[in-house]
Amino acid sequence: xxxxxxxxxxxxxxxLAAGALLVTSGLRGTLTYYRTPGxxxxxxxxxxxxxxxxxxxxxxxxxxxxxLVVFRLAExxxxxxxxxxxxxxxxxxxxEGAVVEGTLSADGTFRSxxxxxxHGNEYRASTSPVEPVDAR
Amino acid sequence: xxxxxxxxxxxxxxxxxxxxxxAWTAGGLAAAATVAGGWLAPPDAVQGPAQRxxxxxxxxxxxxxxxxxxxxxxxxxxxIGGDLRWDRFARAGAEIGVALTAVAIATGSVWGQLVWGTWxxxxxxxxxxxxxxxxxxxYLALRRAVSDRTDAxxxxxxxxxxxxxxxxxxxxxxxxxxxxxxxxxxxxxQQATVFAPQRPPIDSRMALALLLAVAAATLAAxxxxxxxxxxxxxxLAAGTPRTADRVPARVG
Numbered sequence: 001x002x003x004x005x006x007x008x009x010x011x012x013x014x015x016l017a018a019g020a021l022l023v024t025s026g027l028r029g030t031l032t033y034y035r036t037p038g039x040x041x042x043x044x045x046x047x048x049x050x051x052x053x054x055x056x057x058x059x060x061x062x063x064x065x066x067x068l069v070v071f072r073l074a075e076x077x078x079x080x081x082x083x084x085x086x087x088x089x090x091x092x093x094x095x096e097g098a099v100v101e102g103t104l105s106a107d108g109t110f111r112s113x114x115x116x117x118x119h120g121n122e123y124r125a126s127t128s129p130v131e132p133v134d135a136r
Numbered sequence: 137x138x139x140x141x142x143x144x145x146x147x148x149x150x151x152x153x154x155x156x157x158x159a160w161t162a163g164g165l166a167a168a169a170t171v172a173g174g175w176l177a178p179p180d181a182v183q184g185p186a187q188r189x190x191x192x193x194x195x196x197x198x199x200x201x202x203x204x205x206x207x208x209x210x211x212x213x214x215x216i217g218g219d220l221r222w223d224r225f226a227r228a229g230a231e232i233g234v235a236l237t238a239v240a241i242a243t244g245s246v247w248g249q250l251v252w253g254t255w256x257x258x259x260x261x262x263x264x265x266x267x268x269x270x271x272x273x274x275y276l277a278l279r280r281a282v283s284d285r286t287d288a289x290x291x292x293x294x295x296x297x298x299x300x301x302x303x304x305x306x307x308x309x310x311x312x313x314x315x316x317x318x319x320x321x322x323x324x325x326q327q328a329t330v331f332a333p334q335r336p337p338i339d340s341r342m343a344l345a346l347l348l349a350v351a352a353a354t355l356a357a358x359x360x361x362x363x364x365x366x367x368x369x370x371x372l373a374a375g376t377p378r379t380a381d382r383v384p385a386r387v388g
Contacts, residue, residue: 009216012305020309024320033259033322054322089253091183099324116252121326123187123338125178 034099038078040110047104053080054099054118062094073098073110081109088115096120145365147373155366159359165352172345180342186250189243191345195353196240197265201311203233203357204272208308211301221369223297226304227279227290228364230272232357237269252324260317261325268314271307278303292372 034054040047055073062071069084082100092098097118102111144154173191180187206229214222244262249255256262279300283290290296318327329338330346
């Protein structure tokens with residue numbers, strides 16, 4: 001009885017391990033939430049359809065042009081100019097990451113209508129003087 | 137751990153006093169975490185006050201992982217030893233895990249709206265977390281379905297416990313997928329901070345608040361787990377007919 005249980009447990013463990021391997025190897029590399037500027041520039045035709053483009057907002061590149069927000073998104077030394085229609089979230093700023101959604105136009109600018117902000121995994125105290133004093 | 141846990145699950149006055157002490161300790165920690173997270177810790181430089189959601193979101197997610205680890209360990213212990221008490225631990229663990237995963241998704245959604253600018257994204261971390269919630273909600277549904285079909289009492293019958301243990305263990309496969317999703321795939325979600333290989337900086341007051349919140353949530357969840365197992369056993373011992381058994385559909 002006990003030996004049968006042990007055998008069954010071994011089978012379960014092996015099945016679990018095999019399942020884990022399958023799940024991870026099957027999903028790795030097939031899921032891409034956004035493309036980098038390098039990937040979009042290498043394969044511009046793929047970006048004629050709606051894609052997500054992610055990178056860091058190049059410091060100094062951000063300007064507003066009517067209701068357009070223009071900036072450059074860079075990662076790994078390559079950058080793409082983005083024309084975003086509509087206001088980005090309040091946390092959007094230069095030097096931080098962002099993911100935009102839209103298409104690459106023929107002139108090489110990326111026209112986007114949706115932008116979300118990525119932030120890092122570092123947490124620092126705010127030094128802004130507008131913060132309440134009790135934040136010490 | 138095992139001896140003291142079993143001790144605390146006894147339906148005696150002494151064990152109940154022990155559980156009460158734990159509950160008060162958890163309450164004290166929660167109060168300390170509220171003060172630390174709400175006032176002592178500074179707002180984040182990039183995210184502002186929205187970052188304070190971390191003190192709810194991270195403990196919920198981590199304790200949910202721990203609850204699913206309880207399901208894994210208890211299901212394994214049940215399959216090896218055949219003791220139905222472990223099956224009841226697994227059920228209580230899954231209930232807590234499902235509730236806390238839902239809390240993690242809800243707080244994460246609000247945090248995402250405030251900082252990212254979106255309630256939801258089809259990103260690997262979010263999708264895998266939703267799958268985790270579905271998997272263990274399915275686990276609980278399976279228990280209910282099998283006990284309904286076979287007229288077996290959930291928590292006191294091998295016909296429910298055996299398939300549940302297999303599904304409960306298999307579901308745990310998703311936990312490492314969720315945790316490493318931000319490392320394996322490109323994600324909108326930031327990488328781990330505390331459990332990152334190279335620990336990125338976190339303000340020490342934020343870290344303290346987070347530590348207190350995680351400790352409070354862990355202890356509170358342990359209290360709920362023990363309480364739930366005692367209640368399940370009391371109900372089974374009283375031999376309540378199954379129809380009555382179904383009325384209080386408390387989950388978590």
